Amino acid sequence: MFRAFFRSKRWFPRAYGGSLAILVLLVLQLGIAMVTNKLNKRFYDIWADPLHHTVADLYDAMMPFVWWGLATMVITTLATYITCKFVFWWREAVTFHYVTLARRTCAKVEGASQRIQEDIARFTKVMETMAWTIVNSVFTIIGFVPILWVLSRGVQTTILAAIPGSLVWACFATSIGGFLVSWFLGRKLPEIESDQQKTEAVFRKELTYCEDDPQKYADETGLRDLFRDIRRNYFRLILHNGLFDIWKNGYVTYIWMAPFALLAGGLVVGLVSFGIMMQINDAFTRVNNTLTQFIQNWQLITETRSIYGRLHEFEQRLANPEPDQEGVGSV
Numbered sequence: 165m166f167r168a169f170f171r172s173k174r175w176f177p178r179a180y181g182g183s184l185a186i187l188v189l190l191v192l193q194l195g196i197a198m199v200t201n202k203l204n205k206r207f208y209d210i211w212a213d214p215l216h217h218t219v220a221d222l223y224d225a226m227m228p229f230v231w232w233g234l235a236t237m238v239i240t241t242l243a244t245y246i247t248c249k250f251v252f253w254w255r256e257a258v259t260f261h262y263v264t265l266a267r268r269t270c271a272k273v274e275g276a277s278q279r280i281q282e283d284i285a286r287f288t289k290v291m292e293t294m295a296w297t298i299v300n301s302v303f304t305i306i307g308f309v310p311i312l313w314v315l316s317r318g319v320q321t322t323i324l325a326a327i328p329g330s331l332v333w334a335c336f337a338t339s340i341g342g343f344l345v346s347w348f349l350g351r352k353l354p355e356i357e358s359d360q361q362k363t364e365a366v367f368r369k370e371l372t373y374c375e376d377d378p379q380k381y382a383d384e385t386g387l388r389d390l391f392r393d394i395r396r397n398y399f400r401l402i403l404h405n406g407l408f409d410i411w412k413n414g415y416v417t418y419i420w421m422a423p424f425a426l427l428a429g430g431l432v433v434g435l436v437s438f439g440i441m442m443q444i445n446d447a448f449t450r451v452n453n454t455l456t457q458f459i460q461n462w463q464l465i466t467e468t469r470s471i472y473g474r475l476h477e478f479e480q481r482l483a484n485p486e487p488d489q490e491g492v493g494s495v
Contacts, residue, residue: 209439339455
């Protein structure tokens with residue numbers, strides 16, 4: 165799946181040229197985010213003390229956000245466009261790599277057409293989201309952890325002032341703790357998702373037989389039994405997803421309070437200005453969001469793992485067919 169695109173002479177320029185373009189745009193986005201973080205201090209300090217400032221001061225503090233916002237719109241739109249083309253090139257490369265393998269082998273894999281068309285399309289689409297998120301998260305950590313570390317020095321509250329980089333460690337603690345809870349609650353999801361794909365594949369195969377022989381539709385008993393397996397496993401899946409969503413939604417809903425809870429005491433006694441607090445909140449939130457992507461995208465990661473497993477198995481079957489298994493496809 166990766167070799168067909170990133171190690172192909174034909175696709176080399178688009179694979180690595182597209183990757184480079186996306187990385188450059190990510191760096192530009194990171195630069196704008198860091199500038200915006202610096203602007204937050206002055207902006208919120210003025211709005212927190214309007215009696216000592218004029219209306220012109222307020223608008224003057226607001227205008228940089230307008231211009232940087234326009235730059236963000238252009239860069240984000242361009243990045244989305246390039247990423248979509250990049251992913252489609254990847255899909256095309258992998259699709260015809262599998263078509264070539266299928267043409268050269270004697271192996272007969274059940275559901276081959278569905279894997280070549282649907283699974284590859286789903287995999288590359290999901291990878292578009294995941295790869296963008298992960299790379300963006302890495303750049304955000306590189307850019308904002310030093311900022312958060314420096315801001316920690318200005319926090320003079322009793323507990324935080326005694327720990328170098330206290331805000332960074334607090335951010336890591338909340339994120340890693342959230343990940344461990346997520347792993348525990350979502351540990352069964354990959355297996356259940358894989359079972360769901362298998363039951364769907366068996367039902368789809370039977371429907372294909374009915375297309376070839378419409379008389380088979382007359383016997384609904386077999387179809388109902390197969391659909392009962394789908395329903396039973398699907399209800400397990402939504403139950404586990406529901407339990408995980410309770411945790412995920414609760415975490416996302418309340419984690420924004422963490423920096424305010426840590427700095428509330430300092431703000432009340434005047435050790436931290438409102439502008440600095442909002443600057444810290446922005447940096448803390450950005451770093452925390454990058455470290456909690458696994459929590460927010462756990463179901464997507466589960467789907468990706470399941471699809472990758474099916475495609476990897478498919479490629480192995482095509483590249484190394486076993487004589488005793490020809491004609492017996494894995495679902």
